[in-house]
Amino acid sequence: MSFSLRVRVLGCGTSTGVPIIGCSCRVCQSADSKNHRLRSSILIEISNPSLQLVVDTTPEFRVQMLRERVTHLDGVLMTHTHADHCHGFDDLRAFYFWNHRAIPVWMAHAHVQDFQKRFPYLFQKTGYLGTVALISLHTLSQGAFQIEGVPIEHTELPHGSTVSTAYRIGSFAYATDFQFFPDAVIEAWKGKIHTMVASGLRFQPHPTHSSIPETIELFRRLGVKRGILTHLTHDVEYVRDSIGLPAGVELAYDGMTIDL
Numbered sequence: 001m002s003f004s005l006r007v008r009v010l011g012c013g014t015s016t017g018v019p020i021i022g023c024s025c026r027v028c029q030s031a032d033s034k035n036h037r038l039r040s041s042i043l044i045e046i047s048n049p050s051l052q053l054v055v056d057t058t059p060e061f062r063v064q065m066l067r068e069r070v071t072h073l074d075g076v077l078m079t080h081t082h083a084d085h086c087h088g089f090d091d092l093r094a095f096y097f098w099n100h101r102a103i104p105v106w107m108a109h110a111h112v113q114d115f116q117k118r119f120p121y122l123f124q125k126t127g128y129l130g131t132v133a134l135i136s137l138h139t140l141s142q143g144a145f146q147i148e149g150v151p152i153e154h155t156e157l158p159h160g161s162t163v164s165t166a167y168r169i170g171s172f173a174y175a176t177d178f179q180f181f182p183d184a185v186i187e188a189w190k191g192k193i194h195t196m197v198a199s200g201l202r203f204q205p206h207p208t209h210s211s212i213p214e215t216i217e218l219f220r221r222l223g224v225k226r227g228i229l230t231h232l233t234h235d236v237e238y239v240r241d242s243i244g245l246p247a248g249v250e251l252a253y254d255g256m257t258i259d260l
C-alpha cells in the first residue's frame, strides 16, 4: 500500500504549555510565536486512502481544531491519560454534531480504567439530553491495527508510574512522554523511521521524561533521518536552542507542517 502523509504540529508544549501562567522568564515573555506552545498533539493527514487522525486531545483541543480548520476526524490515537494529553476530550462531541457517527478512539489497555474514571459520563446513561461525545473505544492489542487498510504500529514506553503509547505509520513515528525506548523496541523500529516527532522536554534530565540530549541519542540509535523535538518547556528558546542541534534534528513549533 502506498499512501502519503502530512503531519501538523497542533501543539509542542509541555504539560503547562508555554508561556506558563504567571511566569516572567524570557521565553514566556517572548514575542516570537515559535516560543508559544500549546499542549502536545499532532494531526496526521493521510491521502490514498483519505484519513484524518489526531494523536491526543489536549486541554486546547478545541482551539487546535479551529486553528487548523479541521471539520472531521476519522480516529483518535491516545498516548496516555495525563491531563495535558486528554482533558480536551469532551470537545470531540462537536464532530458528532456534523457527522452523526461514533469516533473511533484507540488506547492501550493500561489506560482504559483511568480514562473511564476521568470521563465517566461518556460511558454511562446519565439521563442528560445533550450530546456527549459519542465514541467507540478500541483497546490496543499486540501487533499493528489498521484504519481503512493503513497499518498502525504501536508500542508502550515507560513513563513514571504509567506508560505512554508511541505510534508508527509507515516511515513516520510519534512518541511523547517516555523515559526511554527499551532496547527491544529500538531493535524492532531501527531503520524503519524516516521522520520522527518525539518529546525532548528540556536540556536537563528529568525523572519521567527523555531530555533533549537523550532523545537526540534515541534518533541516532533508531536511524531517524529527520528528528523533531516536541513537548518542550520554557527552558527552550526556539532561535537560541535551534542553533546548537545536530544536523537532522529540529525543534517543533505550533503549526509546523511536516510532509512525508
Ligand SMILES: [Zn+2]
Pocket: 014, 015, 040, 082, 084, 085, 177, 231
Ligand atoms: Zn505530557
Ligand SMILES: [Zn+2]
Pocket: 019, 020, 023, 024, 025, 026, 027, 028, 029, 234
Ligand atoms: Zn517561563
Ligand SMILES: [Zn+2]
Pocket: 080, 082, 159, 177
Ligand atoms: Zn505524561
